[in-house]
Amino acid sequence: MFLHFLRRRLPLFSGALLILFAGCGGEKSVSESPRAVRGSSGGTMIVGMDADADALTPLMSSSAFAGDIAGQIFAGLAKTDPDMAGYSPWLAESWEFSNDRKELTFFLRRDAYWHDGVPFTAEDVAFSVPLYKSPEIAYGSMRWLRHITEVTAVDSYTVRFRFDAVYPYQLTDANVATPLPKHILGEVPINEIPTHPFHRNPVGTGPFKFVKWEPQQSIELEANESFFLGRPPLDRVVFKVVPSQTNLVTQLRTGDIDFYPKLRPEAYEDLQDVDHLRKLQIPSRVYYYLGWQNASPFFSDRNVRRALTMAIDRESIVKNLVKGRGAILNTPILPFLWAHDPEVPAIPYDPEGAKKLLSEAGWADHDGDGWLDRNGTPFEFTMKTNENNDLRKDIVVVVQEMLAKLGIRMRPETMEFTVFIDQTTGKDFESMCHGWKQGSKVDLTSIWHTQSINDRYNMVSYSNPRVDELMDRAVTEIDREKATKLWSEVQRLIAADAAYTFLFTLDDLYAIDDRFQNVELTTYSWTYNMHEWSVDPARRKY
Structure with a gap:
C-alpha cells in the first residue's frame, strides 16, 4: 500500500533529463493528497534493536537504526517513493523549478505542526539548511548541499532554494536537510548545536512523538495525534535494546519482541518453524566491508592494501557466514543503482600473489619468528568492530585466521556501538569491519572525496585526485550516458586502490509478528509506511 504518487512525479534522475531536454522550464509538480492513515487505533509494537542509538535527530544521528527512528519523529519536505525513482508530497504539497532551473520553490502544507503544537513554517526550512551545511556541525552528507547557495522563506508556507548549478539531483539535495524547529534551536550558538539536549529529547513533525529514552534499554515513541495525515493506528512503538542476537531471536520466538529488522541468515532459518512470525526477505541497500586507515604507515601503500584483499577468501565468507544469501561486491555502488558497473575488475583471492606484493613492499x-616485519616493525595491528554485531565479529575472526597464514598478526577489538561510531568517524582506528547503507542518490563524495577527509564519513582518509576530478564532474552531469561512464571510472579506480576490501551485500531478513497489519517493507526502508501499521484489535497484547 503506497502513498499516492504525484500526477507528474519528478524522478531522481531521468525525469530531470526529460524536463531539461524538452525545454519545459517552470514545470510544476501537481500533487494528489497523500492517503489518509487508516486502521483501527490502539496497540503497541516492540521492535528489537541490537544497539542503542547515538542521537535521535537527522542532523546528528550516524547509525542506520538511529536514522530509522529519527525518520518517524521528523518529516521531510518530500518522501522518497518505494522504487526510489521519485518523490511524493510530505511537508511540501508541491514544488516547481524556475525557467532556468536555478531555483526550486516548495509550497508547504498548512496543517503541519511541531509536536509541541507550534506551526511548521518556511522559516523552519530556511533556518535548518545552514545547520546541515555548517562545517562546525559536520553533517555526514554535508557535501550533498554544496550547490545550494541560498534558502529563503518567501512567506510562511513558501520556501525557495537557490542553486549555483543545474544537475539531476537538485530535488534530492533540497530534501536532504530535514527541517528542524527554529523556535527551539534558533537561539542556540552553532558550536553548541552538536551537543544540545535536543538530540536526545527531540521535537519533530513526523507521525510519532518522542516519549522517553532509557540508555541501553529502550526508546519509546507515541502516536502524534496532530499528524498531518491523521493519527497513526499504533498507540506506541518501543525500540528495545537487546545486544545479543541469540536473545533477540529467543524473544521473537516467545513474543517478547514483535519485530526485528536485522536478522542473520542462520537466525532467519531458525525461525522458519515459528508459526506466529511472518518471515520476509527483501533486497538490501547495505554492504559490508573492511576499511584500512590510509593514514597509517601499515596501509598507506596501495599494493599492501591490495595484498590484504588478495589474502581474504570472500567466497568462503559468503558461503559459511551468510549461508549463501550474500553476493560478493567489488564496487561502492550497489546493483540497484543505475550507475553500478558490474564489470569492475575484482581483486582475486590469491594468497601467493599477496605474499609477492608484501615482499616487494x-x-x-x-x-624468523613466523611473522612479517619491516625495518624491525612487525606487521601487527588491530581491527575494530561493534560488540553487538555477531556477523561482523565472526568476519573479523575469519579474516584474522586468513591474514595469519601470511604472517600478519591482526588483533580483533570490539566495543559498544556508539563508541565504535565515534572512533571510526574520528579516524581512531587502524582497520575496521563496518557497513554502509547506500542512499538512492549516486554521489560518493561524502565517503571518497579528498575534501571529505576532514568530515565524518571518509573514515579511511582516502585520497585520489583523479577520483576527485571525476566525481566533481559526475555529480553535475545531466547526460545519463556520460555520467555512467564517469561513475564507471570512479568505481574502477576506487576498487583498484583497495582502501576498502569490499565484502558482500546481504538481503534484508525480517521476522514480524503476524498480529500486525498494513506492513510494507521496501528496499528503501523498512519504516516506509510505519505510520500505517496497525494491530488486529482481537490480538492486542499491550
Missing part, C-alpha cells in the same frame, strides 16, 4: 619474516 619490504614485508618479510626477517627475524
Whole structure:
C-alpha cells in the first residue's frame, strides 16, 4: 500500500533529463493528497534493536537504526517513493523549478505542526539548511548541499532554494536537510548545536512523538495525534535494546519482541518453524566491508592494501557466514543503482600473489619468528568492530585466521556501538569491519572525496585526485550516458586502490509478528509506511 504518487512525479534522475531536454522550464509538480492513515487505533509494537542509538535527530544521528527512528519523529519536505525513482508530497504539497532551473520553490502544507503544537513554517526550512551545511556541525552528507547557495522563506508556507548549478539531483539535495524547529534551536550558538539536549529529547513533525529514552534499554515513541495525515493506528512503538542476537531471536520466538529488522541468515532459518512470525526477505541497500586507515604507515601503500584483499577468501565468507544469501561486491555502488558497473575488475583471492606484493613492499619474516616485519616493525595491528554485531565479529575472526597464514598478526577489538561510531568517524582506528547503507542518490563524495577527509564519513582518509576530478564532474552531469561512464571510472579506480576490501551485500531478513497489519517493507526502508501499521484489535497484547 503506497502513498499516492504525484500526477507528474519528478524522478531522481531521468525525469530531470526529460524536463531539461524538452525545454519545459517552470514545470510544476501537481500533487494528489497523500492517503489518509487508516486502521483501527490502539496497540503497541516492540521492535528489537541490537544497539542503542547515538542521537535521535537527522542532523546528528550516524547509525542506520538511529536514522530509522529519527525518520518517524521528523518529516521531510518530500518522501522518497518505494522504487526510489521519485518523490511524493510530505511537508511540501508541491514544488516547481524556475525557467532556468536555478531555483526550486516548495509550497508547504498548512496543517503541519511541531509536536509541541507550534506551526511548521518556511522559516523552519530556511533556518535548518545552514545547520546541515555548517562545517562546525559536520553533517555526514554535508557535501550533498554544496550547490545550494541560498534558502529563503518567501512567506510562511513558501520556501525557495537557490542553486549555483543545474544537475539531476537538485530535488534530492533540497530534501536532504530535514527541517528542524527554529523556535527551539534558533537561539542556540552553532558550536553548541552538536551537543544540545535536543538530540536526545527531540521535537519533530513526523507521525510519532518522542516519549522517553532509557540508555541501553529502550526508546519509546507515541502516536502524534496532530499528524498531518491523521493519527497513526499504533498507540506506541518501543525500540528495545537487546545486544545479543541469540536473545533477540529467543524473544521473537516467545513474543517478547514483535519485530526485528536485522536478522542473520542462520537466525532467519531458525525461525522458519515459528508459526506466529511472518518471515520476509527483501533486497538490501547495505554492504559490508573492511576499511584500512590510509593514514597509517601499515596501509598507506596501495599494493599492501591490495595484498590484504588478495589474502581474504570472500567466497568462503559468503558461503559459511551468510549461508549463501550474500553476493560478493567489488564496487561502492550497489546493483540497484543505475550507475553500478558490474564489470569492475575484482581483486582475486590469491594468497601467493599477496605474499609477492608484501615482499616487494619490504614485508618479510626477517627475524624468523613466523611473522612479517619491516625495518624491525612487525606487521601487527588491530581491527575494530561493534560488540553487538555477531556477523561482523565472526568476519573479523575469519579474516584474522586468513591474514595469519601470511604472517600478519591482526588483533580483533570490539566495543559498544556508539563508541565504535565515534572512533571510526574520528579516524581512531587502524582497520575496521563496518557497513554502509547506500542512499538512492549516486554521489560518493561524502565517503571518497579528498575534501571529505576532514568530515565524518571518509573514515579511511582516502585520497585520489583523479577520483576527485571525476566525481566533481559526475555529480553535475545531466547526460545519463556520460555520467555512467564517469561513475564507471570512479568505481574502477576506487576498487583498484583497495582502501576498502569490499565484502558482500546481504538481503534484508525480517521476522514480524503476524498480529500486525498494513506492513510494507521496501528496499528503501523498512519504516516506509510505519505510520500505517496497525494491530488486529482481537490480538492486542499491550
